[in-house]
Amino acid sequence: MRSDIQADLARLIASGAVIPGQNLPSEAELSLQFGVSRTVVREAIKGLEAKHLVRSRPRVGTIVLPREDWALLDAEVLHWVADYLDVAEFADSVLEARRAIEPAAAELACKRASLADLSHIEAAVNDMARAGNDPEAFTRADLAFHEALLRASHNAVFLQFIHSIRAGLNLMLLASNKSVDDFSRTVASHRALLDALVTRDIDRSRECSLTLIQHAMDDLGRSGATSGP
Incomplete structure (x- = not known):
């Protein structure tokens, strides 16, 4: 009550x-x-x-x-006020946060990720591929990927970020995933990041992480302003 x-x-x-x-x-x-x-x-x-x-x-x-x-x-709170929220503006804020954190997390994951960490990331990518055209199932796997990436950084602050951003990230990812009919490009870009982590390619991992964010921006029809220089 x-x-x-x-x-x-x-x-x-x-x-x-x-x-x-x-x-x-x-x-x-x-x-x-x-x-x-x-x-x-x-x-x-x-x-x-x-x-x-x-x-x-x-x-x-x-x-x-x-x-x-x-x-x-x-x-x-997000559940309560979602119907009154400017989702596009909120998604931009989440994208900005992701751009600040995820490339750094990917770089750290290249250096620190264990085989178990990489296995969790790979499992999330495989779940994305198996989701078919179901945006909600795809988003659950997509969210699991990003959480696994942050965990693989083994950075204590990034680990806390998982808990604080989960609901907002889920809202942004779901909006992005619902805006497209074909998830193949998204799966491929996530798998590219996984490959960079497996080969411990730091520069490539940062590049792939930024590509994920750019694809989300493209899917949401956002301007390039969020991506910065």
Whole structure:
């Protein structure tokens, strides 16, 4: 029940019904509106506060925070507000993050990846190839590839990045994969990166990593601005 109220309140905020800087209705009003106890409402608001959608203060009330403060990479938050999100703009931000991190992760993976790491990456590529024309199955395998790549870097910060970016990366990859009818080019470009990792070709691995990002941009119909110089 608390999660349902959290979702309803999050969508109320994301829809713009209550704009940043404004107060949510009081606990009593929300209790009547949703037909739940004030305790349930209070716990739901605490959950939203933990995800930086609102801030509660004594004698002030619960204030809606600006969108840039929201924990958009949180899987629950992203699920709640996805219908009100500019997916293209969000995808651009994820692509920028990928461009900053994945080539470096690929370079480190060339140096550090174990045979088990390479096996996990290869399994993800094979799952992509077997997904056929199912964009959701393909995206699950695609996401597994990128997670395996970051793990193969054996960089502690990149490993944490897996958890923080998973929901956003999944949204971006699914949007990209749903925009094409043929996944053969995507499979080939991922396999090229795998081959570069296997041969420990650092320059080639960075190049292939950037190619993956460019292909995603192409599939989404994004401009070259995200790719930088």
